[in-house]
Amino acid sequence: MTDALAVKDKDAELVRCDACPVLCRIRPGKTGACDRYANVAGVLTRVDPLVVTEQAAVQGRNVVPFLAGSEAWDGQLMAPQPAFVTGIGAGTTYPDYKPAPFIVASEHQGIDMVTVVTEGIFSYCGLKVKIDTDRYLGPEQAAVRVNGEAIGHVTTMEYGSQMLSLGGVHHLTGGSKKEGTTTCDAMLKLANKQAVTVTIDGGSEVVIQAGKAPIVNGTPEQRMRVGCGSATIGIFAKQWHGHVDEVIVVDDHITGVLSEHQAGRFLDMPLAGIRVRGRKSTPGRYFQVAEPGLGWGGTNVSDPLDIIEKIDAATAWPGMRLLMVSTTGEHSAWYVLDDQLKPQPAEMPAPITKVVERIAENCEPSLCTVLFMAGAGGSLRAGVTENPVRLTISVKDRLTRVTSGGAPVFVWPGGGITYMVDVLAMPDNSFGYVPTPALVAPIEFTMTREDYAALGGHMDHVVRLEDVLRETRLTRLGPNSLTPGAA
Structure with missing residues (x-):
């Protein structure tokens, strides 16, 4: 019993x-x-420590972690500080009516400052992922999946980079429980700089990790394009001049043809008479020469001669020298036209090899960039002031500076406090989760004490920085070299 x-x-x-x-x-x-x-x-x-970033002496000079500034403060909210209390490990304001866990007063260059520190619970949040690659990852709007669950989608491709939009309230809460927990888990790992393998409908498998090269279908990417095919022609036309009769830069987006291109015209190059497939845009610039893929220039082409539609016998000539190259220099081939005007492979001359190597040299290393994006809503603002709209106005008026884990953020124009932050600029393991599901992220609001009082702040909860630094569960970090202004 x-x-x-x-x-x-x-x-x-x-x-x-x-x-x-x-x-x-x-x-x-x-x-x-x-x-x-x-x-x-x-x-x-x-249970997690409260993270404080501190100034550190490096080679005889002071370094300000996470916050940019100079010794002579110009009045901006980026002044050097001996210590900055981040929201990492601070705790939350839930259920909304509570003041922020830490409202910290300190003095900088004779100015009384207040930093409101909290951890936000974000159901309305997502990740914007930039993947530097020419490889075809998948069609725009295609679902991005982890373990079969949709966690986001492919969005517009930008210059030399593929973009993914992951997370968001619909994936976190609008689908099945499994979809929500899978999305939350993948976002947490990515935000904390861990690797996640995703599959894209109609496309590739990609391993994503902030600050690391993407791995596409098992192959690590090495470099992002120097430019589109047309831009590559423009950059290197003068270096090719006199060593080649025609250059075709194969590209999924804009394939460039040197002798037709304006750069070739300025160099008085005769037309070579080689017509490539696809839709001609302007002289020397062609769209849709092939389907997207994992081959030359992000196309599905493995033999570059496949994109040649015809060679005009009235214009081309035997012995004509032809270079075909991709936008990264990863693929290149040298041909000489025979008596029947058919391109025949030949050994690439040293001056041409040098320029191909220079294309590769000018390609930056491929990386994955992960930006956390969230809307700081009622609970966050209520933790700062009893009249939340005043905080929004103060941020828009640049009287209040927003940071995340001490890292600078971009606050979007328009309504609300919608911000983005590069996770690499934040301390390791800055993010947590709650099983609602939602991510937990640090956020800090810094302003003058006078401005804090004016927006109706919780003045009776203000504590001195010195008192916070006596906390037993404290982790002190030096500067993060990846954070702007921290060097």
């Missing part, structure tokens, strides 16, 4: 966590579902 009193005493030892809507009941010595809060001797306790 169960001892009812024993059961009651056991339940009395439980702690109810109110840091998110899940409301975990945590037993002594255990953590909640997010692993961020624990029952420590009957007290709800944030």
